[in-house]
Amino acid sequence: MELPKVGSIGEYIRDQRKQAKISLRQLATQAGVSNPYLSQIERGLRKPSAEILNQIAKGLRISSQALYVQAGLIEDREPDSDVLAAIRTDRTITERQRQVLIDIYESFRKENRAEAQAEAERTTENARPEPEPQGVDAVPATEAAASPNGRIPPEPKEG
Amino acid sequence: MELPKVGSIGEYIRDQRKQAKISLRQLATQAGVSNPYLSQIERGLRKPSAEILNQIAKGLRISSQALYVQAGLIEDREPDSDVLAAIRTDRTITERQRQVLIDIYESFRKENRAEAQAEAERTTENARPEPEPQGVDAVPATEAAASPNGRIPPEPKEG
């Protein structure tokens, strides 16, 4: 489960493609890869190289980094993902939009904490109720580095 | 695109290795790749895959992204704001949640651009519909936060 699931990247690509409402062949054309190969990639039968990954990202109009992260190729350095700080200093959104983003983000984290705790209580049993169908937690090590120094301010309220 | 970028990545690796004052074999061992292959990579005779690149980055204790940029695989440095970068590298949220945040944020920006469109007019648009061209005017933050169990909120997109 700590291995970089090749299937997950394929699922991610297929999901993104469905979300963009384009066909496999269309994405293949836009990405400049063959459609059979894209099919195999989406089903996890092939492990695309970085170049192919990059072209697919361009065809999907998404960030290459997102795909690399999905492929487990970039989750190494720079865990400075201070989302809240970035949101607070962003000047391209309104104050209300900013608050919405912050609310959502904190809700996510709160939910994840609750989920993690609920799962931890079930650790004794191997039964995995599968809280996330995607399960792209490609964090082989140094997971604790995600939030060691309380970069993200703790929620004032608890419940 | 067989640009000599492969050579540059090799030079970059060799430069970093020299800077770290370690031998080719040593780096190969630390990176978990064979020394002949590393030699060929450094001289631009082979185009390493993303995995190998990632391992070399780890062996060199440098950022994987730096190598990807050198390899021309992340040139996708678009006007991506710091918010998107932070969201993408955040490890405390699930992939679905990440996508939700990105979608909402991009919708915000799109909406803001639409309001300020009476100013700048450029002909730089792609001839394909974006995944979410709708404007999330009133994002149900509480709703989206209420059920982030891995579900992207219902798209108000017509279709």
Add this chain to the structure above:
DNA sequence: TCGCTGTGCTTGCAAATGCAAACACCATGG
């Protein structure tokens, strides 16, 4: 003079990528 250890480089070869062609299936319509 050997022998040993270190550096990087060259040589075949198994295994994988990535593609062109063809396949199966499902609609629509002449």
Add this chain to the structure above:
DNA sequence: CCATGGTGTTTGCATTTGCAAGCACAGCGA
């Protein structure tokens, strides 16, 4: 009915990755 066009999938093969084994050269001690 068969033809046309759409979806995704399977097959065979050229090309490439990536490695094990070996090569060439240099420095040091006996």
